[in-house]
Amino acid sequence: MLSQYLKQPVYWYDWMMSKGDPRTSDWPLLGSPFPILSIIASYVYFVKVLGPVWMKNKKPYSIGRVVIVYNIIQVILSAFFFFYGGSMTYLSTKYNWLCQPISYATDPETMTLVNLGWYYLLLKIFEFTDTIFFILRKKFTHISALHVVHHSSVAWGIWIGMKFGAGGHNAFFPFINCFVHMIMYAYYCLAALGPHMKPYLWWKKYLTIMQMVQFVVAFIHGVLPLYFDCDFPPGFVYIIIGHAALFLVMFFNFYKKAYRKDVSEKTRAEEESNCYDGQGRVDENLVNFNGFHENGNVHKRR
Template sequence: MAPLADLLLSTLPLKSLGVPHRLTHYVNGKTPLSTPQEVFPTLAAYLVTIFGIQKWMKNRPPFKLQFLFRLHNAFLTAGSLLLVLLIMEEVVPQIYKHGVFWGLCDVKMWSERLEFYYMINYYFKYIELIDTVFLALKKKPLAFLHVFHHSATALLCYTQLNGRTSVQWVPIAINLTVHVIMYYYYYATAGGAKIWWKKYLTTFQIVQFVIDLFVVYFATYNYYAATYFPNLPSYGSCAGTETAALFGCGLLSSYLVLFIQFYIQTYKKPAGKKPIVNGKANGVANG
C-alpha cells in the first residue's frame, strides 16, 4: 500500500493522460538527459552561463530578485519534501518485510515507482542549478564548493540511474531531507527571518555524507567480496554496475572532505572574522 502515491496517481493519471513511457521510465537514449551527449553539454552550458553572467554583471548593480528567489526555494522545499515521503513510502515496507540488507542491495529494490522518483530527483538537480544563476545576478561570489557540488551531483544522479544501483535511495532520501531544511532556510532568510540553527544545518550536511559513505562503501564491499573474493565475509552481492558504485564512492568522499573544510573555515575562524560564503556570512553551504 502506498496511500500518498496512489492519491497522486488518482489525481494525475499519467497513463490516461498519454504521458510517453520514456517520461515515466528511465530509457537510456530516449528519456531526456539520459546520454553523455546531452548531460555533458548541459553541464558545460551551466558553467559558461554562470561565469558569463558573473562577467556581465561586473559593472552593473546587483539584482534583488527577492520574489523569484523565494518562489524558487519554496518550490524546492515542497518538492523535496513530497519526493522523500514518496520514496520512504515505497522503501520502508520492503525493509520491514525483507530486512535491511535486502532493502539496500536486492535487485528488486529497483521498482517502477522508485525509478520514476529517482528520475524526478535527477531533474531536480538541473532545477537546482538555478541557485547559481541567482547568486551571479545578485553579484555574490561563486564558491568552488557550490559550483562543484551542484554540477557534480547532477552527474552523480545520472550515473546512478544508468548503473541501476539499488542502494541509491539512501543518499537520495537523506539529501532530499537536507534540502527540505536548506531551501526553507534560504526561503525564510530571504524574507528577513533570523535563523539561529544555521550551524546545525551545516553539521547535518556533514552527517549526511558520513551516513552516505558508510552505506555505499558497505554495498560496494559486499558486491566485490561476493563477486571477486568469495573467501571474504559478505552478506551477498549488491545490485548495480561497478562504474556507478566506484564513481559514487569517490564523489561522495570528496563531498565529505569539502564540507568539513567548509565547516572549519566557517565556524573555526578567530572571533571577529566572518567568512564570506555565497556572498554573505550565512554559514550554510548551498549544496
C-alpha cells in the same frame, strides 16, 4: 585484435553504453552522456565566465520575492521526493537498509520509482537556478568552487545512477539528500524574509554539521554491499563512497575555517556581517539572502 580495440575510444564508448539500464536507455537526457554533460558545461561556463561578463555593466536585479518563492518550491519538492520516494523504498519494508539489489523489473510499481528517479535528475538540474540568481544579483563572490562542483557532480552522479542502474542501493543518497534539503531550504526561506529573522536562525551552523553527517552516513551505507552481498555492482559502491568522501573532505575543510575556535571576537563580529554559507557564499541574513547549501562563517575576502 585486442590492441586495436584498446586504441579505439569509440569501442569503449559503445561498450559502456551497452551496460546501461535497458529501461531508461531511450529516455530524454539518458540516451548518451552528451546532453547532461552539455548542460553541466553550459552551466559552469555561464556562472563562471559568461554571466559575470554579461552583468558587469548592469545593475543587480531585485528578485527577493522570486528567491522566497523558489525556496518554498524547493522545500515542497524535497518533501515530496522524500516521503513519496521513501514510501517505495526506505520508509517501508520494501527496501533492505543493509544492501538492496537493483531490480531491472518492469512492473508498474518498480517503473514508478524509476520514473521518480528521472524527475529527481530534473530537480538537480533545476537547482542550478541557485547560481543563476547570484549572477542576476551580481553576487559573484558567492559562486565558489565548492558551490559549483557540488551542483555539477551531484547532477552527474544522479545521471550515472539513472543510466546504469536506477533504484536499489543507489536510492539511498537521494533519500537522505531530500531530507537534508527539506530542512535546509526551509532555513533559507526564513532567512530570505529579511534581517528581522536573524534571531531565529541561530541554528545555521548545524546545517553544515547535518550536511557532513549526511556524507558520513552515505559513505558508511555505500560500503555495506562489500560486506553484505546482495548482487549490487561494486562499481556503484566505489562511485558512491568516492562522492561521499570528496564532499565530506570539502565541507569539513570549510567547517574548520568557518568555525575554528581561535577566531577573535573582533574577527567573528566582522564575519557575522559577511556570513558565508557552506558552499562558500554569503549567508545574507542581513542583505537580500538567497540560500543554497550548508552554512557557516569564514573570513571576509580581501
